[in-house]
Amino acid sequence: MIVLDASVTMTWCFEDQASEATDALLRRVAHEGALARQHGLSAHEASYLRLAARTGAALATLDAALARAARSAGVQISAELS
Numbered sequence: 001m002i003v004l005d006a007s008v009t010m011t012w013c014f015e016d017q018a019s020e021a022t023d024a025l026l027r028r029v030a031h032e033g034a035l036a037r038q039h040g041l042s043a044h045e046a047s048y049l050r051l052a053a054r055t056g057a058a059l060a061t062l063d064a065a066l067a068r069a070a071r072s073a074g075v076q077i078s079a080e081l082s
Contacts (some may be wrong), residue, residue, distance in 0.1 A: 001029065002025070002029070004025065004029070008022055008025060012026050014069035032046055032047060032050065033046075035049065035050060038067070039065070039068075039069035039072065040065060041065060041069055041075075043065065043072060045065070045066045045069075048061070048066065049066065049069055049070055049073060049075060052070065052075045053073055053074070053075050058075075058076040058077060058078045058079070059075050059076070059077055059078060059080075060077075060080065061077070
């Protein structure tokens with residue numbers, strides 16, 4: 001998950017302010033959006049899913065849609081909530 005402020009996002013609107021680093025962040029944000037759309041999740045739910053997938057951690061959630069997406073992505077659901 002990443003939190004962006006306006007100083008970063010505005011570089012995507014003004015070409016003379018862009019850099020390799022801000023362009024890389026845009027690609028990362030676009031990837032998060034694709035993951036959210038693929039599974040019908042909100043951006044923050046997709047961030048939880050991506051974090052669990054990247055770290056190999058089990059995901060603890062009571063959200064049915066997020067749990068379905070996690071199973072589909074091969075992410076383990078916390079046994080305590082099963």
